[in-house]
Amino acid sequence: MTTPVAAPPDRRSAVGEQRVLPYAHQVVEGADIEAVVRVLRSEWLTTGPEVERFEAEVGAYVGARYAVAFTSGTAALHAAVAAAGVGPGDEGITTPLTFCATANCVLFVGARPVFADVDDATLTIDPQAIKGRITRKTKVVIPMDYGGHPADVDAIHALAKRHGLLVIEDACHALGAEYRGRRVGSLSDITVFSFHPVKQITTGEGGMAVTNDATLAKRLQRFRNHGVVRSARDQVRRPWYYEIIELGYNYRMPDILCALGRSQLVRLAQNLARRRTIAERYTEAFSALPGIRTPCVKPDVVPAWHLYPIRVEASAIGLTRDELVRRLRQGHIATSVHYIPLTRHPYYRERFGFQAGDYPVAEGAFRQLISLPLFHGMSDHDVEDVIEAMSRILALGHRHPRRSHHAALLAHGSAH
Numbered sequence: 481m482t483t484p485v486a487a488p489p490d491r492r493s494a495v496g497e498q499r500v501l502p503y504a505h506q507v508v509e510g511a512d513i514e515a516v517v518r519v520l521r522s523e524w525l526t527t528g529p530e531v532e533r534f535e536a537e538v539g540a541y542v543g544a545r546y547a548v549a550f551t552s553g554t555a556a557l558h559a560a561v562a563a564a565g566v567g568p569g570d571e572g573i574t575t576p577l578t579f580c581a582t583a584n585c586v587l588f589v590g591a592r593p594v595f596a597d598v599d600d601a602t603l604t605i606d607p608q609a610i611k612g613r614i615t616r617k618t619k620v621v622i623p624m625d626y627g628g629h630p631a632d633v634d635a636i637h638a639l640a641k642r643h644g645l646l647v648i649e650d651a652c653h654a655l656g657a658e659y660r661g662r663r664v665g666s667l668s669d670i671t672v673f674s675f676h677p678v679k680q681i682t683t684g685e686g687g688m689a690v691t692n693d694a695t696l697a698k699r700l701q702r703f704r705n706h707g708v709v710r711s712a713r714d715q716v717r718r719p720w721y722y723e724i725i726e727l728g729y730n731y732r733m734p735d736i737l738c739a740l741g742r743s744q745l746v747r748l749a750q751n752l753a754r755r756r757t758i759a760e761r762y763t764e765a766f767s768a769l770p771g772i773r774t775p776c777v778k779p780d781v782v783p784a785w786h787l788y789p790i791r792v793e794a795s796a797i798g799l800t801r802d803e804l805v806r807r808l809r810q811g812h813i814a815t816s817v818h819y820i821p822l823t824r825h826p827y828y829r830e831r832f833g834f835q836a837g838d839y840p841v842a843e844g845a846f847r848q849l850i851s852l853p854l855f856h857g858m859s860d861h862d863v864e865d866v867i868e869a870m871s872r873i874l875a876l877g878h879r880h881p882r883r884s885h886h887a888a889l890l891a892h893g894s895a896h
Contacts, residue, residue, distance in 0.1 A: 542665025546697035553674030771796025
């Protein structure tokens with residue numbers, strides 16, 4: 481394996497020049513840089529051969545006939561709802577426990593997002609909750625594969641089929657995940673992936689929409705290129721001629737980014753294996769700690785482990801979630817929270833009148849959630865530092881004989 485050239489950097493902290501372990505970080509290797517440089521020296525920087533190659537490779541990997549690259553996962557979601565024919569007066573059902581793009585994409589086309597609460601075990605959208613949200617205005621269901629754990633796709637598709645709805649799977653967390661022996665990307669009408677730096681592979685920014693439907697694929701392709709079409713006959717007689725047949729956007733992904741994605745894709749299996757190893761070690765260490773709830777993994781699922789979200793019970797550990805976050809930071813371990821429910825954000829709350837308690841499972845989970853560091857560039861020492869820091873904070877003592885750098889800093893910081 482080549483040496484990473486973009487490992488997590490040293491960062492200055494309040495107590496001096498100390499390395500902070502981020503909750504997520506990209507890994508860029510020499511081969512990635514060489515791939516990008518080759519494109520920079522080529523004839524094409526955008527809309528060239530690297531785009532089609534990257535699309536073909538991602539499509540083959542996930543088991544989809546068509547793959548369409550976009551500038552971001554958000555752009556791909558926007559294109560997906562447009563390709564599904566969603567527009568003003570329509571509704572799309574999704575989860576409140578997600579990044580804003582999952583619901584914003586419905587607003588982008590003039591439709592209304594409708595939320596259904598999540599399953600308490602997986603924190604993915606609950607098919608039973610979807611049932612009560614379907615109306616004659618509903619056109620799509622948009623499940624999100626929370627943390628890299630696939631939603632209950634079969635149950636969602638059964639509902640969708642019964643009501644004549646399309647399923648757009650937000651798999652921006654879940655490249656490489658499997659559901660009942662099938663790879664995510666081969667399951668839904670349209671599936672969307674993200675290649676942001678914190679994901680399983682990165683193109684810097686970028687996304688992909690995949691489908692097995694030729695008509696949907698053509699709509700996706702038009703949407704990312706201003707709604708432009710060119711006929712083969714006109715290209716022979718008038719190579720300059722094109723027609724705009726619908727409103728589209730400039731969401732084209734450049735060859736430069738696709739070259740980086742292709743290089744990264746070679747290591748996807750390795751990246752996923754490392755993430756799963758880290759998740760298994762965390763679960764082994766944390767499942768015995770009182771007041772800590774580790775992520776659920778359904779027996780028919782292989783998660784992609786974008787996140788490792790634990791839930792903490794304040795009464796059992798004697799600390800609030802926010803205090804635990806603060807103390808971990810004192811030990812130079814960064815965390816995050818995924819997510820503040822969308823219904824609690826001012827824009828959604830004020831526009832649609834959501835009230836506290838409307839989505840009790842999502843809201844209850846939010847109050848307890850912490851995403852611990854998890855990325856394929858973490859060393860074994862990093863992983864053990866997180867485990868030991870958590871053990872110290874919870875006053876459970878050492879589980880391992882090695883006193884970590886982060887734990888030592890934690891002990892020093894907690895005295896203040």
